[in-house]
Amino acid sequence: MCNNLFQNSVPLMKAAVYYSLDNILIENRPIPKISSKEVLVAMKACGVCGSDLMGWYLKTRVPQVLGHEPSGVVVKVGKMVKEFESGDRVFVHHHVACLTCHYCRDNGYTLCKQFSKTHLDPGGFAEYFRVPAPNLQIDTLKIPPKLSFEEATLIEPVGCCLRALNKCDIAKSDSTVIMGAGSSGLIFTMLLRAFGASLIVTTDFAEYRLKAARQVGADLTVNPETESIIDVVKKATDGRGADAVIVAAPNVNAYLAGLELCRKGGKLCVFAPTQPEDFMRLSINKLFFSEIKLIPSYSTSHIETRMALRLIEAKRVDAKKLITHKFPLAKTADALQMAARNKNCVKVVVLNE
Ligand SMILES: [Zn+2]
Ligand SMILES: [Zn+2]
Structure with missing residues (x-):
């Protein structure tokens, strides 16, 4: 009582x-x-x-x-x-x-x-x-x-994507592949389009999301179930591979594919975490000679949230x-x-x- x-x-x-x-x-x-x-x-x-x-x-x-x-x-x-x-x-x-x-x-x-x-x-x-x-x-x-x-x-999710783009310094890369067209993948697509990237390739297994990616600025979209991403990316980059790959899908296969898609000296942004018990095999020899940079980006700070607010306000x-x-x-x-x-x-x- x-x-x-x-x-x-x-x-x-x-x-x-x-x-x-x-x-x-x-x-x-x-x-x-x-x-x-x-x-x-x-x-x-x-x-x-x-x-x-x-x-x-x-x-x-x-x-x-x-x-x-x-x-x-x-x-x-x-x-x-x-x-x-x-x-x-x-x-x-x-x-x-x-x-x-x-x-x-x-x-x-x-x-x-x-x-x-x-x-x-x-x-x-x-x-x-x-x-x-x-x-x-x-x-x-x-x-x-x-x-x-x-x-x-x-504001917060856009801030996270801005931080990753800044860390990797890829806003104006010639070619970027975004693995995963969930909300982060689509935000990356929008931001890269706004910042003037010349080629944006967005991938996903869901047609609904690929359609959304095309609507927000992807030049090419690929469903790995029906098409080879490697073939598409190589063809679009004179056989080199992408300058940058952003992995916005939390699974090891996306990272393995991402490494294959990166050109020599390119950058792979580690944006989506996998489970702690997930590991991938990485050839140090291949990493050394390819000089691919692995760049993780976690969360966002007060610096990017302000910028995110302005970009959303400007409808970018x-x-x-x-x-x-x-x-x-x-x-x-x-x-x-x-x-x-x-x-x-x-x-x-x-x-x-
Ligand atoms: Zn969040
Ligand atoms: Zn501190």
Whole structure:
């Protein structure tokens, strides 16, 4: 009895709690309390990311409220917060670096110790979330009036792609192959088109996604089930292979194929992680003589999120062509299951209207 009375006195909200992909429950959770340097945001939209679907990655962190691509409205402001007020429409980045450590001084923000420790409370798939002080100070961006909450959910994923392109320095490469035409593969296609790449080849097993890739700027699309990617790429590059290959599909075969597609001295961007127990055989001899560079790129920093916002605002990244499905918060389970299992979708977004 007492317990009930106590629970009733705490304001509650709905949150989608992840136990496994097949067990995501809507539960009542206390609305987070904020400190003087924090704000509370009412979630309006939150994208489903490929990493929300990686069971092996999440296994040790359950139960958890997922969702790290959120936008929303500031509804409560700590006393010491000067930059934000109630009613501000915001994008909030879930990870922020310390800006002062060894890694941060060398642009390695995503490798910073603080980076992976910081996160929103409890996460984006909830009616409200608390923005801790570092996230508020370093990477909470006001959404321009013309940009919708849905469009703003793309800031984080576009930021991840921008970071990879910058790291690999391939925006203007003559020829780039993108392995995988999920939302990241399509964002890469759009960005490379906007930045002036001369040949973009996008591959996937799903015709639906290949069609989307052509619509957003791929010069050539290849379904490896029906066509040889090597033949297509060699033919388009005078037999050399591609200057750069971005692997945006989380499997070893995509990496093996990617290495074969790279020209001598080319770059292979490691963008999608595989399971920790997955390995691939790599001939050091071949690597040495081919001088192919392997360049991993994890996540995004406060530098790219700002650029991403501007590119989305300028419609260089067209959100309407990426967001194919929307679900209400109460149906978060359906949203994640669709994103994981249905190849006839690209970006899935959860809304709280
Ligand atoms: Zn993400
Ligand atoms: Zn740092």
